[in-house]
Amino acid sequence: MRTVYVNGEYLPETEAKVSIFDRGFLMADGVYEVTSVLDGKLIDFEGHALRLQRSLDELDMRNPISSEDLLEVHRELVRLNGIDEGMIYLQITRGAPGDRDFVFPDPETTDPTIVLFTQNKPGLADNPAAKQGIKVISIEDIRWGRRDIKTVQLLYPSMGKMMAKKAGADDAWMVEDGVVTEGTSNNAYIVKGNRIITRSLSQSILHGITRAAVLRFAREAQMEVEERDFTIAEAQEADEAFVTSASTFVMPVVEIDGVALGGGVPGRVAPRLREIYLDESRKAAI
Structure with missing residues (x-):
């Protein structure tokens, strides 16, 4: 069973939960990144982190995690799930600030939702x-x-x-x-x-x-x-x-x-x- 990361916690995937009022679920109000893992190490992490911040800025969404902490989360998920070749999926949404509404509140008063999980892909580099x-x-x-x-x-x-x-x-x-x-x-x-x-x-x-x-x-x-x-x-x-x-x-x-x-x-x-x-x-x- 995979260990995933949800809002600051490492959890078994069967215990991971996100609100049904999350705007990512209701309105696709979120961004994502996918970072490849080769030999247990991250490929182009810095580039993905920079693009993530740009996407969040363009949508006026607050980043809930620093780049340094995000790197640590990536590395810990690789370790916990024993990933040698594969990918790490990262998603940040505007969260669940209240009932469903097209208008979203001030980003500084809203807690975004952050989710990360791994995908084990042996042979990723040697794809036939x-x-x-x-x-x-x-x-x-x-x-x-x-x-x-x-x-x-x-x-x-x-x-x-x-x-x-x-x-x-x-x-x-x-x-x-x-x-x-x-x-x-x-x-x-x-x-x-x-x-x-x-x-x-x-x-x-x-x-x-x-x-x-x-x-x-x-x-x-x-x-x-x-x-x-x-x-x-x-x-x-x-x-x-x-x-x-x-x-x-x-x-x-x-x-x-x-x-x-x-x-x-x-x-x-x-x-x-x-x-x-x-x-x-x-x-x-x-």
Whole structure:
């Protein structure tokens, strides 16, 4: 049985409780982060902590825990649950300040709810999908506009993954105004020659922590990076494609809307970036 963390307490998961009046439950009024664990250590913790604070600030929500204490909670959950490879899910909501109401009170008078739990994922770094690549379909992006805030409003991304599954694919890329925004739970890229192309940061996409690291490593490896919009048609004509996220690291894409890229097998750039990312992340893990 897992040990989880709820509002300052470490509890067996069967004893963890949150109020039915919690605004995260009633209105998706909350944010989250997912931090990967490799070799029992945290990957990119600082980046996740900084993005968490940004998300809270954008929603005018108080952070109930310091970065130092949050790090200790992460480490303790890894220890208590014996996680060697896996993930830690963190969620902070506005809490349950009173009866259900669209208007929320002053953040300084409201006690947020904080929950963390682990997911044990042996073989996370050696995911077989990374060797064969994944297939994606395109779907319309009809989410709210502030995708840069990592909120718990995940219904449409969940529906997108189910649309992909029904179509015999692994995931979906979302399209708005004719261009790709991002994947359902990842940032999207195409490769032409030695040039990596991905959408620039804005309110339209999540500011991926893995994205930032991968692009930095790519530039250090003398790969050209171009941040701009691209279409599905352009992606289908690319040499290769891939996605990045905290849970998949760098994942090659070998088919888009039924069109195979590079003969339907991963190219050279995505696997190399995955290798670099895992090596460097393990060195910097805490």
